[in-house]
Amino acid sequence: MRDQTGGTLVQVTFSDIVQAADNIEGKVENTPLLYWDDVSNLAKAEVWVKFENWQIGGAFKARGAYNLVSSLGSGDFVTVSSGSFGKVMAKAIAEKPGASLTTVVPFTVPEHKIKAIQYYGSEVIKYGAEYKEAEAFAYDLAAQTGRRMLDLESKEAIAGQGTVALEALEFEDFDVILAPAGSGGLVCATAIVAKNLCPRAKVFGVQSEASPAWYASFQAKKLVPVEYKSSIAESLHGGISQSLLDLALEVVDGFVLVSEASIEYAINLAAKKICMIFEGSGAVGIAALLSRRVPDVEGKKVLVIASGGNLSLDALTDIFKRYRD
Structure with missing residues (x-):
């Protein structure tokens, strides 16, 4: 199949993701999946976090x-x-x-x-x-x-990214799953896994308001040009492809946007409450919960994929200066 731009339509299956797990076994970390009481209390939900900031290279990629x-x-x-x-x-x-x-x-x-x-x-x-x-x-x-x-x-890269959700859903079921949305591979692969292992789960991609490509294009059901601004979640910047948009429209339930201030607050909270360093993209899921951007989560069981922890010391220090609580 061909997409509107002449590229090859992305074809990733649940079997591809299971095979990817076998391919990378022993080469990457099976990262912790832990309940976070502070965020659960604030969001009035049962919040679990998949800590990909503990991954080799500091990120799910x-x-x-x-x-x-x-x-x-x-x-x-x-x-x-x-x-x-x-x-x-x-x-x-x-x-x-x-x-x-x-x-x-x-x-x-x-x-x-x-x-x-x-x-x-x-x-x-x-x-x-x-x-x-x-x-x-x-x-x-x-x-x-x-x-x-x-x-x-x-196909191979996206299938590998899907192993994050494969590990999490092996042990727990969830009502809502939040994944950062940059190129879109992680959220699409997460949705494919959820549809096979936990069909009731609603899967949402999260972006910064500074890079709203996924949000705008998913709403319009077509590629929409957007303005990019400076962001603490700079790894979520970048255009998206028609191929992945088509896949997202099939498997993802929606996209939400969060403010830069809410991302910084989530980074600060993780560092001070649980001694975890999240990069901006890794913090957007927590930011979405705390700023009430995700629909119908109260009383639900929520999985947040904290995608990475590659934040510079200078950036972290600047955030600490703004949040002296």
Whole structure:
């Protein structure tokens, strides 16, 4: 099948996600799933958190990266990243004999994330003010140099991301599931797992008001151009594809937006109450609950995917200064 933009429609099944779990076993962490009483009391719900900030590389994207790399042989590769995916992809490629990686990042990516990518031996090229510009450059670079493009929206990467929900739903059932929405792979894969293991669960993607692409396009049922602003959740920036929008319209129940202030509050709460560091994208689910953006959660059992913890010390210090409670 082909989407409206001429790309291949994403085809990810529950079986693909189960196979991905086998492929990455022993290479990534089975992260904690814990009840959080503070947020539960504030949200008047039973809130459980899947702590992907404890994952290798500090984010859930290690799952997709290792599943994708498991299908590769030797060779030279190109990828594009807003930070976390590039870091874990660089690590996975570094462990692959005869493989090398060039990572393209937009200028908005924080320096600490760039250094983390370089640490594992990947060349880093900065290009573009927005993710979509960096992505277009990466595809051109791959085509011009004969290297394979490793795409965060590939079937293998998305299936790997679905193992977050697979682990959580193996032990618990939920009424509502909240997942950050950047490229959209995590929330779509989470919804596929939920439809198979916990059909009653409503799955919502969460974005910052500073990057509302998913919210606007899902509402309109078509790709909608939006304005991007500076955000503490910069890894959720970037355009979305028609392929993933089509998939989301089939399996995801909705998208909600949260303010920058609510994201910072959630980061502050996690650090001070449970000694957990969330990056902005990892905190949006908690922000959505505490700011009452998710419909019909009172008295319900809620799973929040805290997708990562790659927050710079400077950013965390600035938040602490604003929240001295």
